[in-house]
Amino acid sequence: MFDSRSKDHAPEPPPAFAGPVKLPSIQRRRHFKSLLANVILITLAGMAILPLIFVFTYITSAGLPALNLDLFYRLPAPPGETGGGMANAIVGSLVMVVLSSLMAMPTGLLCGLYVAEFPHQRLARILRFIIDLMTGIPSIVIGLFAYATLVVPLGGFSAWAGSAALAVIMLPIVSRTTEEILRLIPAQLREAGLALGLPRWKVLVRMIMRAGRSAIATGVFLAIARAAGETAPLLFTSFNNQYWNTGLREPVASLPVQIYTYAISPYEEWHRLAWAGSLILVSVVFAINLICRLVLKRQTK
């Protein structure tokens, strides 16, 4: 061994330099298989994104030409007439989203706090289970819920019923986000507060909730974005309305329901409005998502 090394200092050039390595055929097949798998995985990932690009480009190309100021301040035109807007639907959506946030936000926050901070109470465990269950309820069934509990007793379609249905959709999202974020807050913070002699509620409300404030806020906004796009629970709770809504106990138009009505109508002009409405809706939802994610990313960094 030592002899041969001392004899020639320059080792023989590795065979790779002489030409491409001839791997045994099994090895070659393994490497080829791996390469093929890589290509397939990249293709699959591309296929997952492709629909987003298709949907987004089509909505933009069909919606942009139809977008004008009329949409934001004029009422829908009767079928056959050109022009008209979706102002009442936009206002209706805003009103119902605000109302449902007012209902779902405090409740969801406190539910999340309870579930995260008192996991040993049996009630909290039951609540957690039910909230898990609620996230999986189809939105159309939530519409049925609201119809049976609010529309029938109140004697008609109303903005209240629609808002309540949206609130039922938001509640589990808000609660679960709150819970997840509170779990991320280090236990030392709680211990520090308690060691200072603060009562537990003060520690939770003034320290823990405050520490998770902005992350929880993004969760709330994501829930709002989700509720703003929901159609199914509004179909037979807030129903629809071709005019300005005059009260919360009246049927009220909303953007998603209006898009649905226009999309399945036979009128070319209404299709145009449906595309414009979709573009508005998607832009709002995307904007909220994007901002929330950016804020959240900065927070976690």
Add this chain to the structure above:
Amino acid sequence: MSAKAPTLAINRRKSVAGDEVFNFVLRSIAVCVLGGFAALTVFLAHSAWPAIDAAGAGFLWSSAWDPVTGEFGALAFLWGTVVSSLLALLLSAPVSIGAALFLTDLAPRPVRAPVAFLIEMLAAIPSVVYGIWGIFVLAPVIREYVHPLLNGYLGFLPIFEGPPFGLGMLSAAFVLAVMITPTITAVCREVFRSVPDPLREAAIGLGATRWETIRIAVLKPSVSGVFGAMILGLGRALGETMAVTMVIGNRPEISASLFKPAATMASVIANEYTEAQGDAHLSALAAIGLVLLLVSSLVNLGARWIIKKTESKTHV
């Protein structure tokens, strides 16, 4: 000392009282939410009861749905829901699993976050927007290109026969597949990420190629987690309403053909509820809603249970 003790005691009592009030508030909100949920379910069951009472178990086994003559059987809708969801899962699962693997094991680090973000944005698009896209973009594509291709060459198979409507089972399944992809991808990604890195390193150390590493060290330990992810996606597909309602064609028929229109439990409720004729019709639709609630809840809980079980296993 003796002067200080009382104030301390008062402070202590105050803080204990504050905690008790706080706990009481939280508990009562929890009770309200639970009570509210129970009330919703009871109200729904109440409005569904006449239909269930009238039809009995036949409600689920009969496929006759004729509101005019008062015949209500939900089988055609069950069929539509199950078939469209399973088809969607079939289309979506390979793509989602592949995308998740790409994100955890293949993509260079700077690529991962943007791709994951784009896939998550698929979930942010409202259902009704998928619906309008399905009507005006997807359905014509299926009518003009997919139908002639599949029907022309494979038309002798029962699943590919049928008329070139564009709206039908295949369109619905396709839209659903797009909609459940982010769900399955996200859960799969978590599952693959929870596979400990030493497992991957061991495989690489033994000389495994990248694909062999993925197969042996990533996919094999995550089989049940991936299964859970798929069931969760199935749960989402079962309850999806608007997009399906807009593209499935809404005809309660049981047929093997993918090109024929069909109807799902969610779509029939969305379609007929506001213009239902009479209490019997309303009640039958509520009963379908109740069945949908039960099915999707069971599927979702099952999926969560599977995922939780695998998570606790891999974290050992």
